[in-house]
Amino acid sequence: MKVGIIGATGYGGLELIRLLHNHPEIENIDLFTSSDEGNNFSNKYTHLLNIHDEPLLKIEHAKLAHYDVIFTSTPSGISRELLPSLIGKGPKLIDLSGDFRLKDPAQYEHWYKKTPAPTQALEKSVYGLTEWNRKAIEHATIIANPGCYPTAVLLSLLPLIKENLIDATQLIIDAKSGISGAGNKPTQMTHFSETNENTAIYKLHQHQHIPEIEQAIETFTNQSTLITFTTHLVPMTRGILTTSYAHVNEGITEKHLTNALQDTYANQPFVRIIEQTDKFGTNQVYGSNFCDIHVKVDPRTNRATIVSVIDNLVKGAAGQAIQNMNVQCNLDQTTGLSLVPLFI
Ligand SMILES: NC(=O)C1=CN([C@@H]2O[C@H](COP(=O)(O)OP(=O)(O)OC[C@H]3O[C@@H](n4cnc5c(N)ncnc54)[C@H](OP(=O)(O)O)[C@@H]3O)[C@@H](O)[C@H]2O)C=CC1
Ligand SMILES: CC(=O)N[C@@H](CCC(=O)OP(=O)(O)O)C(=O)O
Known part of the structure; x- marks a missing residue:
């Protein structure tokens, strides 16, 4: 070709x-x-x-x-x-x-x-x-x-929303990106002396990926929602880590969430569900086309923390x-x- x-x-x-x-x-x-x-x-x-x-x-x-x-x-x-x-x-x-x-x-x-x-x-x-x-x-x-952040967010949340396992109306999504996400044109925000030894929040409530994520949730799950989505720039070159917080619906356990993710991606070679882990980070997907996902429910709050990592450039x-x-x-x-x- x-x-x-x-x-x-x-x-x-x-x-x-x-x-x-x-x-x-x-x-x-x-x-x-x-x-x-x-x-x-x-x-x-x-x-x-x-x-x-x-x-x-x-x-x-x-x-x-x-x-x-x-x-x-x-x-x-x-x-x-x-x-x-x-x-x-x-x-x-x-x-x-x-x-x-x-x-x-x-x-x-x-x-x-x-x-x-x-x-x-x-x-x-x-x-x-x-x-x-x-x-x-x-x-x-x-x-x-898709945008880099939406890819990581949607792959991790869509199965849980589609199966009605989490409350999609109160989603809070925290996302961190390496600096290559901003492209090769240097700016004040990406200047070495302002990114090295620094973690910064940016485009608060104004990020262009907010409507993209909301649109895809509606398209693929039929649920309309308004999300809270916050982006951070961290001092590394590649990688995105997203952490989403959601209330778990009545009667749903961590096992239900993990099973939904595993079932959805059973035949998808690039999405890996990591069940047991103490350590989960962007270097496990660096340079690859994988999206890794991990979910854990806090029984004290009945809230799920859903984490995903991708290489933003792959x-x-x-x-x-x-x-x-x-x-x-x-x-x-x-x-x-x-x-x-x-x-x-
Ligand atoms: N970086 C990332 O992680 C991701 C980026 N994206 C999106 O992908 C796109 C590219 O991103 P990225 O590679 O990081 O951006 P860069 O700024 O690194 O590169 C963009 C390239 O576009 C070319 N360009 C600039 N102006 C014009 C023009 N008027 N006509 C034609 N070409 C032009 C330039 O090349 P030249 O001067 O040689 O023409 C430039 O090298 C962006 O829309 C970005 O939002 C999406 C997902 C992830
Ligand atoms: C670190 C960083 O600045 N990342 C970029 C991601 C760019 C992108 O993917 O945006 P579009 O594809 O929607 O143009 C940002 O947050 O805008």
């Missing part, structure tokens, strides 16, 4: 390149840039010397239709202009940004503070939470790859995007993604 990556020079793009170079069905990878045309990629990123030495290409719309798959790994507001005219023209389109995730354009405008994608394109886009939307993904021409971005490509292209979903975590 021939793939094109727009936004290849960014962190999500780099991870797509790393994983696609190990994918047995990929014959050709072309990299597109809006700012560095003609530069040899391995001049810019030495770790890819003798692996990807080809020059970066200018984004020319007419040429994009010739690819089997186009990935857009660009800041929000770019793919909504680039992709709509390519829908149904040949390539399978997989967007890693937030442009096609929210079905209601007014919600996008409110949370992203940008002009939304055309309504017709939003109607065609399929939310790419692979484990929950496989049938639709198989036939999709455009996929909205299951939270490029890995899940390739998992979706595999499903769209009728390949085994694990093709090219059997990655052992880099624990230490």
Whole structure:
């Protein structure tokens, strides 16, 4: 297959390149840039010397239709202009940004503070939470790859909400991310001297993943809810850990919760339910496409604490995007993604 990556020079793009170079069905990878045309990629990123030495290409719309798959790994507001005219023209389109995730354009405008994608394109886009939307993904021409935080949150909560095991009306979700989640463009927030030895809360009550999580809960469980979702930046490069707190419904025990998670993901190779553990952290999934989940009920409060970890650049971005490509292209979903975590 021939793939094109727009936004290849960014962190999500780099991870797509790393994983696609190990994918047995990929014959050709072309990299597109809006700012560095003609530069040899391995001049810019030495770790890819003798692996990807080809020059970066200018984004020319007419040429994009010739690819089997186009990935857009660009800041929000770019793919909504680039992709709509390519829908149904040949390539399978997989967007890693937030442009096609929210079905209601007014919600996008409110949370992203940008002009939304055309309504017709939003109607065609399929939310790419692979484990929950496989049938639709198989036939999709455009996929909205989920946000990194929503991936970790939804995989851990959806089975429990769907089975009515927890009270979905009072969800409190605390999330922590490594700094690569903010992309490769340095800002005051990501400056080394302000992130090192520091843990900070950010986008309080304003995070763009709040409506995405609420929308997916409604879509996949038929329950509408308003969540409390709080994000933190922690001094590490990769990884997301989410901790959710929920009241357990009458008569429900920890075993019911664990069983629901195990049953839901019994045939899903990338979701692991960790039953007994004293130690649960982001390094157990580092560099891999796994999402690990652990749940424990506090009998004093009758509240469940549900924890999940992913690598934001793999299951939270490029890995899940390739998992979706595999499903769209009728390949085994694990093709090219059997990655052992880099624990230490
Ligand atoms: N980082 C993460 O963990 C995750 C990121 N995402 C989302 O994925 C997308 C990419 O994220 P990430 O890789 O971190 O971001 P980066 O900022 O690292 O990279 C984005 C890339 O987009 C390209 N770009 C910028 N402006 C334009 C433009 N006008 N037209 C075309 N390309 C442009 C740039 O490359 P060039 O200048 O060469 O064109 C840049 O390298 C974002 O929407 C992000 O929110 C989703 C999940 C996780
Ligand atoms: C650490 C950090 O800054 N993370 C980013 C995640 C970016 C992302 O995935 O956002 P969209 O895909 O919705 O654009 C954030 O919290 O905004």
